[in-house]
Amino acid sequence: MSLAVIHSRALDGLSAAPVSVEVHLANGLPSFTLVGLAETEVKEARERVRAALQNSGLEFPHNKRITISLAPADLPKEGGRFDLPIALGLLAASGQIEAERLEGLECAGELSLAGELRPVxxxxxxxxxxxxxxxxxxxLLPPDSAAEAALVRDLPVYSAKHLLDIVAALVPGGEHALTPVGAAAAAAPTLGGPDLREIRGQAGPKRALEIAAAxxxxxxxxxxxxxxxxMLAQRLPGLLPPLSEEEALESAAVLSLAGEFHPAAWGQRPFRAPHHSASSVALVGGGSPPRPGEISLAQHGVLFLDELPEYPRSALEALREPMENGRILIARAARRVEFPARFQLVAAMNPCPCGYLGHPSRECRCTPDQVARYQGRLSGPFMDRLDLLVEVPALPPxxxxxxxxxxPSATVAARVARARTLALNRQGCCNARLEGAALExxxxxxxxxxxxxxxxxxRLAWSARAYHRVLRVARSVADLAGSPGIEPAAMAEAVQLRRGLRT
Structure with a gap:
């Protein structure tokens, strides 16, 4: 048979669009043509596949006119994921394996020159x-990639280390050559991490951390x-409730797009802490093809921005919309890609350039103008979208x-879990997502x-947004106390937790 069709998938944002790899062999001048809006790394597959077949002892059709179409033609394809489908298509079209046995199979994988499979x-x-x-x-995937895909329940996933293993499995009675990867690969989330007990003093900031988690x-x-x-920010993930299976899949899927997911980290809330030199594209995503940024990689987890005023202003302003909507839409001339961005922001900063404004034993060297310029790097609209503004004082030795x-974190996490359960039973979401009539x-x-x-x-000239954010904080304080209503004590604590910056 001179025509073979293999099923694979291309990454399109967070989705994996189906791609048909069509391989046709014809008589004529020997050539190798690959069509279908393929990026450079996809076109380079011809050399990898040629060497992999030859070094595996298989025949490459040198004397044929080879045409490979990646359909649909208007969907961009990138990466080395199509090496394996192309190689299997060449083997099936040249009659070295039975094309019928490829039906009902989807595959992806990069080939080494020796025929080994590399993860995608x-x-x-x-x-x-x-x-x-x-x-x-x-x-059908390489072993490391198959361990990721096996986290999806009731999905038959197989792994192979070498191209010859797949060829052996495609002959009658050779199915045992492929390794099935079952749902057991989804390991239980490992507990541990930094403990809140290690932080001495700072009762106020630790209370704010508990309210933020609730x-x-x-x-x-x-x-x-x-x-x-x-240290406080690093302990927030340990206070948050465990991820549901759906949330864990969403978080792992985004990390998998960036090649940063490890099955051993299944069920753990991500903690992302980019350097303050990160650009707006690094934070919100972008590039060609569009890749998820830090806010998406922190899906259902924590995004920690240390030295907040040192970030480029454009990068911080780009966070404003995702903080409200929980998603980021990256629009380009040819493509529109949407990534999730349901993250919990924790930021840290010094009160002034020298860092010692308000310190009990060290004198601040900054002028009022320098302090104003430093704090002015954070725009009003950005600060308006923060829920809790907490001072962490310096404590004498x-x-x-x-x-x-x-x-310990376990004790605080138990209170947080009870408060989250109250909120979910009452309104179906956490307090941070209350909007409009539901908030009222x-x-x-x-x-x-x-x-x-x-x-x-x-008195503090709050905007309507800040007014509503204090309501959400007060509702969280009441949930921690197990109170059905918001009492004056809960409201007073919520107001106190939005005092602003020391000036």
């Missing part, structure tokens, strides 16, 4: 796409160097030495608490 990005997205489409197909709220920590801001050990209905304060909120909003 987006294996989990491929598995999810096959399951959502309801296709009765088997998925409501899924954003948090800005401001204080002198060495007060524990980074004698206070730190005398401070008892704090609560579920975060309705008592008359005395409402009067306190209105007085604070008038």
């Amino acid at each position: 990005r987006g294996a989990l997205a491929m598995g999810l796409a096959i399951k959502h489409a309801g296709l009765a197909r088997r998925l 409501g899924g709220l954003s948090l800005l920590l401001s204080g002198p160097p060495g007060t524990g801001k980074s 004698q206070v730190l030495a005398a401070a008892p050990d704090g609560e 209905q579920q975060a309705r304060p008592e008359p005395a608490a409402l009067a306190l909120l209105q007085q604070a909003a008038q």
